[in-house]
Amino acid sequence: MATINKKRQLGRPVSIVGAGLSQFGAFPEKDSRDLFVEAFQDMVQSMDKGFDIHDIECAYVGNYSSDLFEHQGHTAPIVADWLGITPIPITRIENACASSGSALREGVMAIASGMYDVVLVGGMEKMTNLPTDGVTDVLASAADGLYEVPSGLTFPGIFGAIAKAHMDRYETNLDHLLKVGIKNHQNGALNPKAQFQQTITEMMERRKARAQERGQEVPAWETDLDFLRDDRSNPWIAWPLRLYDCAPITDGASCVLLVSAEIADNFTDTPISVAGIGQATGKPLHDSEELTSLSAAKAASQQAYDMAGITVADIDLAEVHDCFTIAEIVASEDLGFFAPGEGPRAVDEGRTARDGDHPINTSGGLKAKGHPVGASGVGQVIEIYHQLRGEAGERQMKKANPSVGITHNVGGTGGTCVVNVLRRES
Amino acid sequence: MTSEFNAAAFYKHLKEGKKLMGVKCQDCGHLSPEPRPMCPVCHGFNMEWRQFSGRAKLSTFTCISIVSAAMAAKGYGRDNPCCAGIVTLEEGPRISARINGVDGRNPQDIKTGMDVVLDLEDVDEESPSLAFKPA
Numbered sequence: 001m002a003t004i005n006k007k008r009q010l011g012r013p014v015s016i017v018g019a020g021l022s023q024f025g026a027f028p029e030k031d032s033r034d035l036f037v038e039a040f041q042d043m044v045q046s047m048d049k050g051f052d053i054h055d056i057e058c059a060y061v062g063n064y065s066s067d068l069f070e071h072q073g074h075t076a077p078i079v080a081d082w083l084g085i086t087p088i089p090i091t092r093i094e095n096a097c098a099s100s101g102s103a104l105r106e107g108v109m110a111i112a113s114g115m116y117d118v119v120l121v122g123g124m125e126k127m128t129n130l131p132t133d134g135v136t137d138v139l140a141s142a143a144d145g146l147y148e149v150p151s152g153l154t155f156p157g158i159f160g161a162i163a164k165a166h167m168d169r170y171e172t173n174l175d176h177l178l179k180v181g182i183k184n185h186q187n188g189a190l191n192p193k194a195q196f197q198q199t200i201t202e203m204m205e206r207r208k209a210r211a212q213e214r215g216q217e218v219p220a221w222e223t224d225l226d227f228l229r230d231d232r233s234n235p236w237i238a239w240p241l242r243l244y245d246c247a248p249i250t251d252g253a254s255c256v257l258l259v260s261a262e263i264a265d266n267f268t269d270t271p272i273s274v275a276g277i278g279q280a281t282g283k284p285l286h287d288s289e290e291l292t293s294l295s296a297a298k299a300a301s302q303q304a305y306d307m308a309g310i311t312v313a314d315i316d317l318a319e320v321h322d323c324f325t326i327a328e329i330v331a332s333e334d335l336g337f338f339a340p341g342e343g344p345r346a347v348d349e350g351r352t353a354r355d356g357d358h359p360i361n362t363s364g365g366l367k368a369k370g371h372p373v374g375a376s377g378v379g380q381v382i383e384i385y386h387q388l389r390g391e392a393g394e395r396q397m398k399k400a401n402p403s404v405g406i407t408h409n410v411g412g413t414g415g416t417c418v419v420n421v422l423r424r425e426s
Numbered sequence: 427m428t429s430e431f432n433a434a435a436f437y438k439h440l441k442e443g444k445k446l447m448g449v450k451c452q453d454c455g456h457l458s459p460e461p462r463p464m465c466p467v468c469h470g471f472n473m474e475w476r477q478f479s480g481r482a483k484l485s486t487f488t489c490i491s492i493v494s495a496a497m498a499a500k501g502y503g504r505d506n507p508c509c510a511g512i513v514t515l516e517e518g519p520r521i522s523a524r525i526n527g528v529d530g531r532n533p534q535d536i537k538t539g540m541d542v543v544l545d546l547e548d549v550d551e552e553s554p555s556l557a558f559k560p561a
Contacts (some may be wrong), residue, residue, distance in 0.1 A: 137495055144522075146433040147460050150555035151522045152490060152497045152510040160488030161511055168486070168538050239489040239507065239533045286512045286520040291486050 005299075007306045010112035014274045016422070017267035018047040018257035019382040024195045024370035027251045032066055032075060032126040033082045035253035035372075039122060040083060043255055048268035051257065053083070057116040059090040060107045062100025062123030063374040068138045070126050079124070094374075096142035097323060098411030099123055100254060101279075101377025101418030107258045108274050117263055122255030123379070125372035135249050139373075142412040144284045156246055156324060158285055158413045160238035163326035165291035167240065170341035172329070174240055178228040179347045180325035181244045181367055187354060188364025190395035195250050195370030200224040207233060245325040247365075252372035254379040269426065272385050275404075276310070276421035278303030282414040292341075294414035297334035301408065301419040308404075308421035312336040315421075316402035317387055318358070319380035321410040322365040328352075331408050332360060335419070355398040362387060362395050377409035377418060388424040431461035431473055437554040444546050446556075448519070450476035459521045479516050480544030482558060487511025487538065489530040496553060507531060513542055513558050527559035 020043025076092035100123025107121035264271035280299035322328035329343035363383035384405035439447035448459035454468035502508035507530030541561035
């Protein structure tokens with residue numbers, strides 16, 4: 001930790017001037033390259049002043065495991081070919097679920113170095129080719145294959161162990177976890193790109209209606225929590241985590257266009273600047289300082305806040321890595337929004353809702369928007385981009401004119417964490 | 427038994443030696459249950475084998491219903507959730523391990539803080555793994 005706290009600066013400022021997201025969901029006939037093109041098309045069509053594809057000088061694409069999901073390695077050149085941008089350099093970045101967070105960081109540094117003015121960064125993951133047990137094994141390979149996985153721990157299992165430690169140490173209970181999912185589904189219901197555009201209430205009512213149509217006994221659920229506490233509608237995955245505590249298996253892609261800030265107005269009058277970037281590294285959970293916190297998230301956020309010259313009080317909203325509901329609670333503490341152990345109460349009090357004082361995951365988060373792992377980091381940046389530009393539609397956060405948003409993208413169980421501070425300068 | 431400091435040696439000690447062998451840094455004294463050739467604390471290269479007693483406390487756990495392929499092959503799954511977690515060894519370090527001898531269907535009855543000991547009954551010949559059981 002000796003040098004990680006040194007305040008660092010970009011060589012020159014970098015802006016985001018375009019953002020595109022594919023539909024998130026399960027698309028049996030699409031490969032990751034097709035999803036990336038879909039995200040790219042969304043970006044091109046939404047750019048304020050248009051854009052010439054020949055301006056792109058370099059690209060980075062985050063992807064966790066096309067090798068295991070699609071039996072396709074070396075995917076970056078394929079993306080370049082599908083976009084028709086060969087021979088510009090393109091590099092795949094792999095940091096598990098933080099792959100595109102790290103890809104964005106590489107792109108920012110490529111511009112800040114002075115080497116390039118226009119860089120495309122994004123991410124993609126095609127996950128639904130494999131059945132659930134296959135996906136479980138692929139995701140588990142982001143943990144330590146020699147000393148964590150052989151014990152039987154899966155990815156949800158490790159976060160389940162974090163949840164149990166949080167419950168032991170603080171007043172966290174199972175309902176707190178479920179309420180994170182309820183909140184994120186409320187946001188996802190308003191996101192036209194989300195995999196689940198339904199609230200938990202809507203899902204519950206649909207299940208009841210279906211039972212009635214089929215002449216089956218209609219479950220007696222009255223509230224979202226009734227539905228989520230029922231082992232039949234919400235089975236255990238890794239106690240204390242149930243199905244609706246886990247982000248889904250998703251196909252999707254994301255991309256943004258980064259440019260040197262000095263040319264940003266060629267592309268838009270409302271660029272979003274990358275005011276701070278931080279990335280830090282952690283150890284397997286058993287070797288972590290605490291079982292209730294990700295040390296990499298604390299270190300990465302401190303770096304990013306310092307670079308941007310902000311404190312937590314300046315942050316209007318956050319997209320955090322809710323691969324599991326407990327992960328959102330832990331993130332809200334690691335990022336400094338709430339003291340350790342206070343995250344669950346903040347959920348109870350609605351402080352992380354769209355109209356709360358610390359809105360988290362207005363997109364629906366990974367939980368409802370979906371989690372195509374290699375695409376998620378840039379996907380988070382895209383939500384902040386739209387919110388800061390006031391163009392998030394029905395899910396626009398309540399506070400007017402937000403100017404600072406952050407993203408928190410975790411790889412594995414905290415082996416990697418990338419935090420970005422994004423700011424509207426105009 | 428002398429060998430390189432690596433996972434193969436760790437699991438060989440477990441399977442054949444019936445003991446939990448990790449390493450100690452001869453320079454700074456740092457203990458690691460995972461054999462590694464370099465000290466992650468003082469960055470020295472003077473590691474030596476160190477046997478851990480196998481006595482530990484259960485620090486946290488989970489009961490997994492959607493299991494890995496390897497655990498499915500051992501008979502774990504939705505009807506027989508696999509309990510795994512993190513134990514704190516008597517010598518100080520923590521390590522991930524399966525927890526045997528508990529009922530994964532009733533996690534509320536499994537108590538963190540309880541004493542556990544190394545379980546050598548279940549060291550699989552093909553793919554050995556680390557397990558503890560209530561003391």
